[in-house]
Amino acid sequence: MFHVVDTSIFDRPTLDDLCDLTTVVRNLAKSPEGARDLQRLLPTKRAMLYFTQPSTRTFLSMNNACHVLGIRTSEIRDASVSSEVKGETFEDSIRTFSSYVDLIVMRTPDAGYAARAAALMDSIPRPVPIVNAGSGKDQHPTQALLDIYTLERSFENCGGIDGKVIGMMGDLKRGRTVRSLSRLMRHYERVKLVFIAPDGFEMEPDIKAFLTENAIPFTETGRLHDVLPDLDAIYVTRIQSEHDVDSESSGVNLAPFTIGAHELGLLKETAAVMHPLPRGPEIAVEVDQDPRAMYWRQERNGMWMRVALIATIFDLDQEIRELASRNS
Amino acid sequence: MFHVVDTSIFDRPTLDDLCDLTTVVRNLAKSPEGARDLQRLLPTKRAMLYFTQPSTRTFLSMNNACHVLGIRTSEIRDASVSSEVKGETFEDSIRTFSSYVDLIVMRTPDAGYAARAAALMDSIPRPVPIVNAGSGKDQHPTQALLDIYTLERSFENCGGIDGKVIGMMGDLKRGRTVRSLSRLMRHYERVKLVFIAPDGFEMEPDIKAFLTENAIPFTETGRLHDVLPDLDAIYVTRIQSEHDVDSESSGVNLAPFTIGAHELGLLKETAAVMHPLPRGPEIAVEVDQDPRAMYWRQERNGMWMRVALIATIFDLDQEIRELASRNS
Amino acid sequence: MFHVVDTSIFDRPTLDDLCDLTTVVRNLAKSPEGARDLQRLLPTKRAMLYFTQPSTRTFLSMNNACHVLGIRTSEIRDASVSSEVKGETFEDSIRTFSSYVDLIVMRTPDAGYAARAAALMDSIPRPVPIVNAGSGKDQHPTQALLDIYTLERSFENCGGIDGKVIGMMGDLKRGRTVRSLSRLMRHYERVKLVFIAPDGFEMEPDIKAFLTENAIPFTETGRLHDVLPDLDAIYVTRIQSEHDVDSESSGVNLAPFTIGAHELGLLKETAAVMHPLPRGPEIAVEVDQDPRAMYWRQERNGMWMRVALIATIFDLDQEIRELASRNS
Numbered sequence: 001m002f003h004v005v006d007t008s009i010f011d012r013p014t015l016d017d018l019c020d021l022t023t024v025v026r027n028l029a030k031s032p033e034g035a036r037d038l039q040r041l042l043p044t045k046r047a048m049l050y051f052t053q054p055s056t057r058t059f060l061s062m063n064n065a066c067h068v069l070g071i072r073t074s075e076i077r078d079a080s081v082s083s084e085v086k087g088e089t090f091e092d093s094i095r096t097f098s099s100y101v102d103l104i105v106m107r108t109p110d111a112g113y114a115a116r117a118a119a120l121m122d123s124i125p126r127p128v129p130i131v132n133a134g135s136g137k138d139q140h141p142t143q144a145l146l147d148i149y150t151l152e153r154s155f156e157n158c159g160g161i162d163g164k165v166i167g168m169m170g171d172l173k174r175g176r177t178v179r180s181l182s183r184l185m186r187h188y189e190r191v192k193l194v195f196i197a198p199d200g201f202e203m204e205p206d207i208k209a210f211l212t213e214n215a216i217p218f219t220e221t222g223r224l225h226d227v228l229p230d231l232d233a234i235y236v237t238r239i240q241s242e243h244d245v246d247s248e249s250s251g252v253n254l255a256p257f258t259i260g261a262h263e264l265g266l267l268k269e270t271a272a273v274m275h276p277l278p279r280g281p282e283i284a285v286e287v288d289q290d291p292r293a294m295y296w297r298q299e300r301n302g303m304w305m306r307v308a309l310i311a312t313i314f315d316l317d318q319e320i321r322e323l324a325s326r327n328s
Numbered sequence: 329m330f331h332v333v334d335t336s337i338f339d340r341p342t343l344d345d346l347c348d349l350t351t352v353v354r355n356l357a358k359s360p361e362g363a364r365d366l367q368r369l370l371p372t373k374r375a376m377l378y379f380t381q382p383s384t385r386t387f388l389s390m391n392n393a394c395h396v397l398g399i400r401t402s403e404i405r406d407a408s409v410s411s412e413v414k415g416e417t418f419e420d421s422i423r424t425f426s427s428y429v430d431l432i433v434m435r436t437p438d439a440g441y442a443a444r445a446a447a448l449m450d451s452i453p454r455p456v457p458i459v460n461a462g463s464g465k466d467q468h469p470t471q472a473l474l475d476i477y478t479l480e481r482s483f484e485n486c487g488g489i490d491g492k493v494i495g496m497m498g499d500l501k502r503g504r505t506v507r508s509l510s511r512l513m514r515h516y517e518r519v520k521l522v523f524i525a526p527d528g529f530e531m532e533p534d535i536k537a538f539l540t541e542n543a544i545p546f547t548e549t550g551r552l553h554d555v556l557p558d559l560d561a562i563y564v565t566r567i568q569s570e571h572d573v574d575s576e577s578s579g580v581n582l583a584p585f586t587i588g589a590h591e592l593g594l595l596k597e598t599a600a601v602m603h604p605l606p607r608g609p610e611i612a613v614e615v616d617q618d619p620r621a622m623y624w625r626q627e628r629n630g631m632w633m634r635v636a637l638i639a640t641i642f643d644l645d646q647e648i649r650e651l652a653s654r655n656s
Numbered sequence: 657m658f659h660v661v662d663t664s665i666f667d668r669p670t671l672d673d674l675c676d677l678t679t680v681v682r683n684l685a686k687s688p689e690g691a692r693d694l695q696r697l698l699p700t701k702r703a704m705l706y707f708t709q710p711s712t713r714t715f716l717s718m719n720n721a722c723h724v725l726g727i728r729t730s731e732i733r734d735a736s737v738s739s740e741v742k743g744e745t746f747e748d749s750i751r752t753f754s755s756y757v758d759l760i761v762m763r764t765p766d767a768g769y770a771a772r773a774a775a776l777m778d779s780i781p782r783p784v785p786i787v788n789a790g791s792g793k794d795q796h797p798t799q800a801l802l803d804i805y806t807l808e809r810s811f812e813n814c815g816g817i818d819g820k821v822i823g824m825m826g827d828l829k830r831g832r833t834v835r836s837l838s839r840l841m842r843h844y845e846r847v848k849l850v851f852i853a854p855d856g857f858e859m860e861p862d863i864k865a866f867l868t869e870n871a872i873p874f875t876e877t878g879r880l881h882d883v884l885p886d887l888d889a890i891y892v893t894r895i896q897s898e899h900d901v902d903s904e905s906s907g908v909n910l911a912p913f914t915i916g917a918h919e920l921g922l923l924k925e926t927a928a929v930m931h932p933l934p935r936g937p938e939i940a941v942e943v944d945q946d947p948r949a950m951y952w953r954q955e956r957n958g959m960w961m962r963v964a965l966i967a968t969i970f971d972l973d974q975e976i977r978e979l980a981s982r983n984s
Contacts, residue, residue, distance in 0.1 A: 035372035044691035046720050057424055060402055064374050064428040067400040072723040074716055088934035091941075096713055096933065099956040100720040124952075238415075277424065278416035285419075288452075296452075300427040363700035385752055388730055392702050392756040395728040566743075605752065606744035613747075616780075624780075628755040 003118040021308040043070040047103040065306035111136025144180035146302040154272035169196040170237035172203040193218035260284040331446040349636040371398035375431040393634035439464025472508035474630035482600035497524040498565035521546035588612040659774040677964040699726035703759040721962035767792025800836035802958040810928035825852040826893035849874040916940040
């Protein structure tokens with residue numbers, strides 16, 4: 001593994017390896033010695049976090065994932081501070097960053113930039129890996145990984161993701177996370193998807209065609225309560241009003257697409273409630289106390305999964321497993 | 329000690345311990361070995377500096393205090409970069425930060441936020457300590473600590489703060505530092521306070537009532553020169569015109585509330601001139617050369633006091649004292 | 657060496673030492689052990705990067721140079737975040753920074769500030785070194801150093817800079833780099849300079865007078881192709897339209913002052929093409945593939961040269977040479 005631009009590089013063995021390594025890393029970090037061992041892995045490496053689309057959560061998760069491994073970080077979180085104002089091309093800026101560091105983590109408002117950065121790296125004498133932390137509407141591979149990991153953890157005592165019924169609710173039309181997660185389901189067996197969305201926010205035809213081609217069954221509904229009892233997990237998303245073209249979000253009645261105390265009562269005892277965060281009113285705050293609420297753990301999992309991913313990029317997975325077995 | 333939200337957690341033994349530990353840390357840091365020992369205390373810890381109210385001085389002091397102990401830091405210094413723009417609640421943002429780090433240092437323009445963050449932490453399974461680096465008009469506990477430490481150091485050869493006459497001058501009405509310091513005087517014996525302020529900028533009734541209740545004598549005057557010879561320390565503050573409601577600062581004649589060469593002549597040889605900085609014209613630059621000018625040392629003390637405080641939060645005070653005795 | 661404010665502190669032995677140390681550092685950093693050794697040199701030091709003039713490239717280069725040596729960094733990259741908004745003087749701000757750190761790296765839009773900071777440091781009890789990372793139009797000493805280093809490296813198999821013919825092309829009137837580099841040529845023997853500039857962008861009289869006084873021959877031309885075959889190096893610069901007073905850049909025909917495939921054909925096989933970056937259209941992207949294109953290496957050299965400079969400021973040059981000889 002070198003660049004992580006989109007989810008197409010993840011097959012089932014890679015996903016299983018990354019999930020397994022994430023758990024190893026989390027456990028290792030629990031002891032002071034293990035945390036120290038992790039820090040000693042990459043103390044001489046330097047990373048650049050280039051976030052021209054603001055994102056507190058992903059930025060902090062990536063920055064701290066680097067810190068867990070001892071990597072030093074530099075950041076640009078405001079495009080207006082950049083040399084691009086002097087008329088530099090995107091490629092020249094990326095090559096400049098690569099001169100100083102060993103890893104570039106980037107997030108851009110538009111699609112395709114991470115792929116361009118990776119292509120540039122593949123053409124120069126001293127390439128560094130590019131990790132896409134979100135580019136445009138479609139690709140956010142590390143979010144997809146942490147979602148997979150959280151599902152696997154939620155089902156760790158009942159056979160993992162294979163064979164589960166997974167609901168996705170909210171703004172499925174524009175939600176990058178539910179789109180990526182749907183695509184990754186092709187690597188799992190006998191999964192059924194249930195899409196629950198308000199009118200006008202249904203999952204897009206391209207994903208539905210993809211699921212049909214890959215023989216992944218799915219159903220669509222506007223009635224949450226009808227399907228809730230069948231779900232092993234429900235992945236809730238907010239209405240992404242920042243992508244509105246014509247204030248289409250303003251007219252939505254979100255009430256029927258919300259998880260609260262009543263909905264918890266309808267949900268299986270073993271089910272997982274997930275959310276990529278930040279959340280709006282679609283999950284009531286009192287749900288946080290319920291053991292089925294996985295979204296805060298999902299967020300913290302994100303950091304550990306990113307540690308595992310970066311460690312894998314730097315070819316340290318084997319070394320970490322050895323540290324862990326020595327430590328236990 | 330876990331959260332540091334306001335000065336109410338500091339009693340006399342805690343203040344004395346923190347002052348003592350600050351001196352231990354400062355001395356330890358003077359030798360390369362001692363500095364290295366300090367760095368090795370918390371290398372696997374991560375802190376978040378969340379400053380939605382800009383403050384260069386406190387930010388740098390906190391950030392470098394973390395660095396002294398080997399803590400890695402992430403920062404948000406601009407609320408507009410935050411996920412809050414996506415409609416996240418303050419509590420959800422804080423819980424997010426806590427997912428990634430082991431300590432949150434925060435500064436907000438409004439009162440009460442640090443207390444809310446601490447209350448949230450006390451309700452979740454993986455709480456991290458909250459250190460208030462200034463919230464609103466009233467609480468800035470680490471500034472109060474460094475002021476206490478600087479007073480103690482200034483009087484280290486003459487019995488400490490007990491029994492001293494301490495003047496406070498300037499914008500006493502709106503000065504957070506002089507208000508906090510006045511309250512902390514209840515932990516010291518036989519202290520007398522002298523408030524020196526322009527008309528309209530006098531110390532507020534709540535503090536005066538507090539002093540009376542706690543039997544701490546104070547006097548008020550507009551005539552600096554009359555009281556200067558009696559003072560063991562004078563704590564000067566600037567007019568906080570940024571809090572003006574109706575440009576009330578613009579009419580003030582500051583000249584009689586200024587320390588210059590003439591005032592130094594009236595001051596005791598052993599007195600201390602303090603200021604929380606940044607300074608305006610209320611202390612002339614030539615005063616910097618005088619051995620009684622303590623404000624630059626006060627600023628640097630701030631970093632060391634914050635090192636001591638963070639070390640205490642992580643329960644390292646005993647270990648640091650042992651390092652120091654081994655080192656000397 | 658303590659402060660690095662302008663290039664006047666560099667004589668020939670210092671330049672040679674710094675170039676030599678840069679190569680030592682670069683080679684040392686190539687092995688994991690060497691990189692680890694470098695990191696262990698200054699782990700307890702803290703630096704402040706104070707950039708009130710935005711500069712991604714120099715900022716990243718300096719920040720990562722600090723990280724190579726294990727130095728922890730704090731940054732201000734936006735003057736509006738600073739306490740200066742509370743009316744603090746520049747000197748008080750710098751003294752504040754110096755309270756918390758061991759090194760200040762600064763960049764300002766106006767001339768003279770680094771010199772003022774250095775003068776302040778020389779007047780206080782606990783001075784820290786000031787490194788000028790660009791102040792105003794004239795001084796950017798670390799850029800000058802990295803340019804010297806890249807020239808020396810380009811000529812390492814043919815006697816170094818002495819005796820070479822060096823072209824400088826583009827906006828010579830306002831280009832800080834070409835002005836500094838011209839001045840430094842006094843430390844080298846038998847160098848000839850060729851200035852190639854559009855009408856109105858010629859090298860300023862002060863530099864030409866300086867060269868004449870120091871007996872450094874130079875010629876001026878507007879015809880690149882006539883002189884290209886004679887050059888051992890060509891230092892290309894962009895038109896600095898951000899300094900336009902009256903849109904004087906908009907009328908320039910840049911085509912005759914551009915390096916592309918045709919120009920490469922006219923250039924010696926051993927010549928070096930340099931550029932301080934960011935580049936505009938004055939060097940075609942296809943030139944990047946040519947072995948004579950030195951500008952990307954020049955950029956990366958910048959980081960290593962800054963490592964060498966900071967190491968020298970902290971008196972570590974001898975220790976690094978010993979590490980290197982032990983390591984090889």
